[in-house]
Amino acid sequence: MKKRELRRQPKEKKGQKHHYIPQFYLRPWLGDDNRLEEFGRVPPSNQIRSRRRGTESTGYEYDLYTIPGVTEETKQNIERVFMGTVDKTAAAARDELLRGNIPQGELRHAWARFLMSMAMRTPEEMRRFKENFVWYWIKPVAKYQDRYDAIRKPDWPPTLEEYFVSQDPHMVQRQAIVLATDLMQQENVTRHLMGAEWWVFDSSRVQRPFMTSDHPFVMTNGLKRPDGHFAIPIGPRHLFVAFMQKDFGEWFRRMPTGKIVRATNEAVIGQGRKYVYGIDGANIAEVRRLMGKREYMTLLPTMTKKEGDEAKAHISKEIWDAWL
Template sequence: MKHHYIPQFYLRPWLGPDHRLEEFGRVPPSNQIRSRRRGTNSTGYEEDLYIIPDTTAETQHNVEKIFMGVVDASAAKARDQLLTGVMPTGELRVAWARFLLSLMMRTPDQIAEFKRRISDYWFNPDTELLARYEEAKQKGWPATLEEYLKGSDKKVPERIAVMLATDMMQRENLLRLLMGAIWRVLDTRNKIRPFMTSDRPLVMTNGLMRDDGHFGLPIGPHHLFVGFMKQSFADDFCSKPAGRLVRLTNEAAIGQARKNVYALDATYIADVRKFMSKRDIMQLLPTEAK
């Protein structure tokens, strides 16, 4: 099954009269960046990305069909309000914040990293976990935790990782932080240059609790959603020339892209070739100690 880490609803505002958008990406063997017209169902996905291994055919895609389905369906309603200048409240505000968190965690590289870390922790337990096993061990159990884990289902860590990833996408403290921000939508329909987006579209400062802490997401070719931590910085940010904000947002979205950039058309392919993948990505998973 196609598991869309960039939801189709999110990309639809960039569709043209042909019901396609411009997709930029590297083409092997030269890896030169080129573009082509694509439908939303044909991009932003990886097959079986969130599959739950060793479960029934009816349940193995539940994360994509049920969890992500709910995340995206409710976020689509919130996004539609934002496009009309209405700030979501209540459950839709929660839904939009949850969607923003999901964009940071649901990508192929983050899911793979989550699986790697859980597997490493599972099969290489630290001294604390070993001691806890000794305390809990009952008659008939393997002598050591290592023996127990060696005899366990090798797919258990992968199943745990997929389910914990969904928990990360709805952590209450992070949701409250995003929901409590000052939300704005910038409308740039009077500007020639449109917003572009990518497979890593959420832009965020390195630390949200700074005076200039903010996060942003292009939600259409002429609309930018931004959340601010401080009112003074929100006012200063929104007073800047719209053309400059479009340019800087596009450079950030393109710079964070790892596989694809999206736009209305191929006009700014030179920008994609200049900036693509040149920027670090903000991640929910903390950096491991060396």
């Protein structure tokens, strides 16, 4: 009887899936079975293996962008509203790129914003930014601490930051995720990406297809250098690449097709942390050799103390002014 009762208990809800690798982005790699090849580490040995997966079943984490401490109706707004808009408009831009058309106007802006998000929205980057933000949040900003000291009651905690946490334990995490999404659409960075020379490379002349991963956005360490460029595979036969200087773009276009495909795959496989993707499992030896071996560029900043104080003061000024 007890066993039957246990079986009837509903499964614990895991939360909402948040796809940090958007489903639309992976669809060009789908085969006739409507699946793509997913490479990843399988416990307990952590050996890299591959399997066929649908886009719904990979590249996600539960509640990655959930806003804590808000209403049930609004806690998924970043995933539903912000990420939904980013991905929907980027899908239209990507379709134009696959047709050989370079987007202009709103679609160009949408694609640049999408590329920024792909460099920031992964679980690793979100965790790193939140930890960095929280560390600086607990460091007092002198002018606000002085005001707090002047009005603090005997039963209040010694620091303003501790007081905020006592009043709203979700405040810091909430502010961190909101700030991260603001950074994903910074206009000065977006304009910089939009101002590059955009190009779509077709690799149909060689047999080897492009692969991709959970960190597919490739960027030089500094876009202002002579060879400054950024790229992302947009299908097994297409690579989006943009150049900051015309001379380097002309040189890049003269490279052998096979060399471009090989170098791109080495980059996206090396940057892969949890997942690498392809059209089939033929490249598993290469994935095992390269996966996780290359550092990826981030666009989420690591704050200095000064930047942390300024960000905290800017974000919280209205709240602090209202409470104090």
